[in-house]
Amino acid sequence: MPFTPLPPAPVPGLPALAGLCTLHQATAPGLSVDATVARLKRLHAVARALHGVLIARVTDEPQYELKMLYSHHAWLLAEFVSAIRGRVGEMREPPLGLEDPPPAALQLALDEVAAAPDGTHLCAALYTVLLPTLDEACAALHADAHPLADAPTRHLLRHARLDLAEALTAGRQAAQALAAASEPSASWLEVLHLAMAAAHGLDGTASEAPPCPAARFSTTPRPYDPVPRRDARFSDPYNMGVNAEAFIYDTSFPPEPKLLMLAYKRLREIDVPEMMASIIVETTGKPWGYTRDMTRQLWDEARHAMMGEVLFADLGVDWPALVRVNFTWSLGLNTQITALERHAVLYFIEQGLMPRHGKRYEWEIAQAAGSPLAITFQDYDWADEVLHARIGKQWYVSAMPSQTEALRAGDRAWSRVLMDWTAWQRDGLTTHENWWPALYADACQRLGWTPDPRVAAFDTSYADQRADLKSVSHSG
Ligand SMILES: [Fe+2]
Ligand SMILES: [Fe+2]
Ligand SMILES: [Fe+2]
Numbered sequence: 248m249p250f251t252p253l254p255p256a257p258v259p260g261l262p263a264l265a266g267l268c269t270l271h272q273a274t275a276p277g278l279s280v281d282a283t284v285a286r287l288k289r290l291h292a293v294a295r296a297l298h299g300v301l302i303a304r305v306t307d308e309p310q311y312e313l314k315m316l317y318s319h320h321a322w323l324l325a326e327f328v329s330a331i332r333g334r335v336g337e338m339r340e341p342p343l344g345l346e347d348p349p350p351a352a353l354q355l356a357l358d359e360v361a362a363a364p365d366g367t368h369l370c371a372a373l374y375t376v377l378l379p380t381l382d383e384a385c386a387a388l389h390a391d392a393h394p395l396a397d398a399p400t401r402h403l404l405r406h407a408r409l410d411l412a413e414a415l416t417a418g419r420q421a422a423q424a425l426a427a428a429s430e431p432s433a434s435w436l437e438v439l440h441l442a443m444a445a446a447h448g449l450d451g452t453a454s455e456a457p458p459c460p461a462a463r464f465s466t467t468p469r470p471y472d473p474v475p476r477r478d479a480r481f482s483d484p485y486n487m488g489v490n491a492e493a494f495i496y497d498t499s500f501p502p503e504p505k506l507l508m509l510a511y512k513r514l515r516e517i518d519v520p521e522m523m524a525s526i527i528v529e530t531t532g533k534p535w536g537y538t539r540d541m542t543r544q545l546w547d548e549a550r551h552a553m554m555g556e557v558l559f560a561d562l563g564v565d566w567p568a569l570v571r572v573n574f575t576w577s578l579g580l581n582t583q584i585t586a587l588e589r590h591a592v593l594y595f596i597e598q599g600l601m602p603r604h605g606k607r608y609e610w611e612i613a614q615a616a617g618s619p620l621a622i623t624f625q626d627y628d629w630a631d632e633v634l635h636a637r638i639g640k641q642w643y644v645s646a647m648p649s650q651t652e653a654l655r656a657g658d659r660a661w662s663r664v665l666m667d668w669t670a671w672q673r674d675g676l677t678t679h680e681n682w683w684p685a686l687y688a689d690a691c692q693r694l695g696w697t698p699d700p701r702v703a704a705f706d707t708s709y710a711d712q713r714a715d716l717k718s719v720s721h722s723g
Pocket of ligand 3: 519
């Protein structure tokens, strides 16, 4: 039918249809609810699988930048997954069918990505094949959905595409940097394209479907490796020679050098995503909300680590040369106790950060030291930890008989984790060198601080901490 414009509105120039589109645009019919739900479910299956792939790599990916990138993008994908789940739930379902596996050919593409043998292949697959295709599918659904009838889906997709654009910019940069050192297999990337095509495209809208290619890497699924790995900047990962808490909580020390310890404590939080990834991977049977919240916390902890990196940069500290950031906590927890016990330890430690000897105190140190940057970081570190205590309550404490028992279980599990100071020394893994005096001397010299002999002589390690594990706040 030809479009007949209505008589003009009394006030000319006011936007029609709440600004969604023109009246003319709205006269074209859009997709049905069923067709939209079917496409959203494809996007959901892909985003959810790729979220899982990224989480599973956080622990054993040695490159610090990639650990951080995966933590970020896992969170963006978790938010996208949550948004789709919410929207599908509004569209005349249930049954929602969100847990149903995708078609076999699409599943093969996802399995192949999960089995990528290294970061080079993973980044090439994610950032040059899967996520660009996901973004195209979002764009296509946005174009096909009715702008008025299905404004909520279009809104969701528009916002998701902002995140995908950000992820793709950084991700492509990562893929390129890695490919410069060693090229990923082009024929394997082609397998990924072919597998998606064999599923009638990622969103199932292609009319033609070539035969599904054979599995390549996924013939041997890649098991999750709970042992954390670090790159060369973390040159002494068993070093427990400098007890940051002992220094920070000693009120007789001045605040300025405590900035160095705060930066160290923040950067050391890199071990929390390494540990939380293991909980998320190894815990099954939880609702999606659990994965979403745990992923948010994992990403927060990664941000805290990067705040430490930035604080060191602001102070001009060459941390790879002067600071020994260990991985003993994530290593111990990931390899010695169960996923539930790890969650218990995390909750126990984070509860310990709430009272006065916790996050508020660190923020006050930043204030006393007069560092606007440290004040900002500690402010948000503190706020995030309050959120984490809530997440712990919702997902860990609720699975325990009581709050008291939840805390006791965390205390017990934490005490069972063996931090074998002497064995690491005996086996030549570390000398537990006290790196503090050199770091402090360097800062005094560059920042013009007057060296304080008491501060320079600080020599408290974690060696004697065994008997008093309860009071150790760890990294927070
Ligand atoms: Fe936390
Ligand atoms: Fe933190
Ligand atoms: Fe933390």
